[in-house]
Each structure stands twice: as structure tokens, then as C-alpha cells.
Amino acid sequence: MLPNNKNTVLLGLIISSLFWVSHTVSAACAWGVAGKEIISNISFGNVIVQRDYPAGAFITSAFTGQISGGSTLFRCTQAWNYRGVPVLFTRASSFGNTIYETNIPGIGIEIHQSLNNVPFSKPMAANASLSxxxxxxxxxxKLSTGSVGAGNLTTGTLAYFYAEPEPKYRTTLALTGTNTIIPVACTLMTKTVNVKLDNAVISDFKGKGTTAKPKDFTIDLNCDAKTKIKLSLEGTSAGPAGVLALTAGKNQASGIGIQILKGTQVVALGKQLNFGTANAAGLKQLALTARYYQTAANIESGTANTTATFTMTYN
Known part of the structure; x- marks a missing residue:
């Protein structure tokens, strides 16, 4: 019987010891003014994502109000760690372990508490409080090059900010409402834009730098609503700003080039022009003008053909 008594006493001591340790840890932290966990919500609403945003580009941010002002959220009497951890989206993206993939392909999320990006862990001294x-x-x-997925972001708890080893003392950040990712871009209505200038005679020009026979034309696009449109012109320069050299060939004219304008603004080669935002889905016409430009003191008659490449970006 004695061995059984010893086992009984030993078991009782183990239970008492575990109970004492548990009681000590649970008393290490206490709530501040709020007296409970604070849950703060954010919402992005409708989010327009331009197709040509580069990978890694900022899209938008959402903020809570002040969580506690200067008031204490909780305090711990023992040394502790202040931790921020992701909850809803936890798969790290290729841009690092603070940017996480969401449920929408090509869209990532980063969570911030002041200067701290989640995840983080900061040692705190005994009796330190959190506000x-x-x-x-x-x-x-934006995580991807090119287009991204479309649809609603999953909602729920984004992150916990808590005391370790007392995780019940925490603040929660949640994503609520409807948060819709809307990718936008434009497509060309035609791959090639042919502009035929009227015939000109040498007497139409008055000297180097003068112009003649302007012809309006449009580049026609089919755009999603809210698409931001920019255009750049590439081609062989004839020297002056925005003047394209003539294409080599038989019976080619000399002493002139072709200049492109947007309104009264010369379209400099390689520079982006802003054509604004498509307010509604459908046809968007980019209005431009082509004209002859005298590049030399003497002009020789002949054909005047040139080619240029227009590059569209949506960012």
C-alpha cells in the first residue's frame, strides 16, 4: 500500500505545481481603459487597377481611426513581446515576407501598425503598456506584370496585435464590407492608323521650321471605364522636336519631315502624353494632328512617307 500512497502524493504535488504556474502567467497582463479587445475595421471599396501598373506598384491604402489615442490598451507586469501577425492572408509573396498574396491573383496586401509592418515582434519591458x-x-x-484577377477580396480578420505569452490581450484589424478589384485597360480598334496628308507644293513652305497642310486624325480605342490612358510616339527623328524622318525610298522628297501634335503641343519622341481617364466604357478617341515640317533650307519634291509606333500604357 505504501507505494500507492507515494504515487498519490506525488501526483497531487504535480497538479498543485501546474496550477500555481498557470495562475501566475494569467495575472501578468491586464486590460487598460477599454477593458477588452478592440476590433477595428477597414474597407477598400471598389479598387481600380490599371493593367500597366508595374509589379510592386502601390494601388491604394485603407486606414482605421485612432485605436486608443494615448490611452493604455493593456499592460503586462512581466517582460513580454509585442507581436503583430497576419491571419486572413498568410502566403508570402515574391516581394518579401511583409507582402502577402490575397485571394485575387496579382493582388498583394501589406499591413501596418505605425512604423511596423506585419509580421513583427518587439521585446517589451516588465510593466510596459501598449497604446x-x-x-x-x-x-x-500589384504583384504581377500585366493584368490581374477580378472579384471581391475575402473578408475577415487581417491581423492580431497582441502580448506574448498572453495572446488574449490583443487588438484586431478586420477587413469588412465589399472590396472589389476591377482591372482596366484599352484595346486598339485597329492595329494600323493610316494618315494621308494632302499634297503640298514647295511654295507652301516659308523657310526652315515652317509647317504646312495639317491633317487631324484619331487613334480609336475600346476602353474600360476609369482607364488612365497615356501614349508615347517612337520613330526615327529628323532632328527637330517631334519631327519624324521620311522613310527611305525612290523619288523621296528631301528637306521636310512629318510632325505630330496633340492640340497645339508637339509630341516629342519617346515622351509620354497624358490623355486622361476614360469616364465610361466604350470608344475613346485620341485626337492628334500630322503636318509637314521644313527641316532644311532647300526642299526637293518627291514622296513624303514616314512610319511611327504608338505605345499605349494604362497607369
Whole structure:
């Protein structure tokens, strides 16, 4: 019987010891003014994503209000770690372990608490308290080159900010509402734009730098609503700004080039022009003008053909 008594006493001591340790840890932290966990919500709403945003580009951010102002959220009497961890989206992207993939292909998210990006862990001294005078925030980031997926972001708890080893003492950031990713871009209505200038005679020109026979034309696009449109012109320069050299060939004219304008603005080669935003889905016409430009003191008659490449970007 004695061995059984010894086992009984030993078991009782183990239970008492475990109970004492558990009681000590649970008393290490206490709530501040709020007296409970604070849950803060953010929402992005409708998010327009231009197709040609580069990978890694900022898309938009959402912020909470102040979490506690200068008031204490909780305090711990023992040394502790202040941790921020992701909850809803936890798969790290190729841009690093603070930017996570969302449920929408090509869209990432980064979560911030002041200067800290989630995840983080900061050692805190005994009797240190936590307050959050600044808002919590989250940023959407484009992860892919080219187009991204479309649809609604999954909602739920984005992150916990808590005391370790007392995780019940925490603040929560949640994504709520409807948050819709809307990718936008344009397509060309025709791959080639042919512009035929009227015939000109040498007497139409008055000297180097003069112009003649302007002809308006459009580049026609079919655009999604809210697409931001930019255009750049590439080609062989004849020297002066925005003047294209003539294409080599038989019976080619000399002493002139072709200049492209947007309104009264010369379209410099290789420079982006902003054509604004397509307010509604459908046809968007980019209005331009081509004209002859005298590049030399003497002009010789002949054909005047040139080619140029227009590059469209949506960012």
C-alpha cells in the first residue's frame, strides 16, 4: 500500500505545481481603459487597377481611426513581446515576407501598425503598456506584370496585435464590407492608323521650321471605364522636336519631315502624353494632328512617307 500512497502524493504535488504556474502567467497582463479587445475595421471599396501598373506598384491604402489615442490598451507586469501577425492572408509573396498574396491573383496586401509592418515582434519591458495613437492600415500592392484577377477580396480578420505569452490581450484589424478589384485597360480598334496628308507644293513652305497642310486624325480605342490612358510616339527623328524622318525610298522628297501634335503641343519622341481617364466604357478617341515640317533650307519634291509606333500604357 505504501507505494500507492507515494504515487498519490506525488501526483497531487504535480497538479498543485501546474496550477500555481498557470495562475501566475494569467495575472501578468491586464486590460487598460477599454477593458477588452478592440476590433477595428477597414474597407477598400471598389479598387481600380490599371493593367500597366508595374509589379510592386502601390494601388491604394485603407486606414482605421485612432485605436486608443494615448490611452493604455493593456499592460503586462512581466517582460513580454509585442507581436503583430497576419491571419486572413498568410502566403508570402515574391516581394518579401511583409507582402502577402490575397485571394485575387496579382493582388498583394501589406499591413501596418505605425512604423511596423506585419509580421513583427518587439521585446517589451516588465510593466510596459501598449497604446495605439496612430491608425492601423493596410495597403494593396500589384504583384504581377500585366493584368490581374477580378472579384471581391475575402473578408475577415487581417491581423492580431497582441502580448506574448498572453495572446488574449490583443487588438484586431478586420477587413469588412465589399472590396472589389476591377482591372482596366484599352484595346486598339485597329492595329494600323493610316494618315494621308494632302499634297503640298514647295511654295507652301516659308523657310526652315515652317509647317504646312495639317491633317487631324484619331487613334480609336475600346476602353474600360476609369482607364488612365497615356501614349508615347517612337520613330526615327529628323532632328527637330517631334519631327519624324521620311522613310527611305525612290523619288523621296528631301528637306521636310512629318510632325505630330496633340492640340497645339508637339509630341516629342519617346515622351509620354497624358490623355486622361476614360469616364465610361466604350470608344475613346485620341485626337492628334500630322503636318509637314521644313527641316532644311532647300526642299526637293518627291514622296513624303514616314512610319511611327504608338505605345499605349494604362497607369
Amino acid at each position: 495605439m495613437p496612430d491608425p492601423l492600415s493596410a495597403t494593396l500592392i
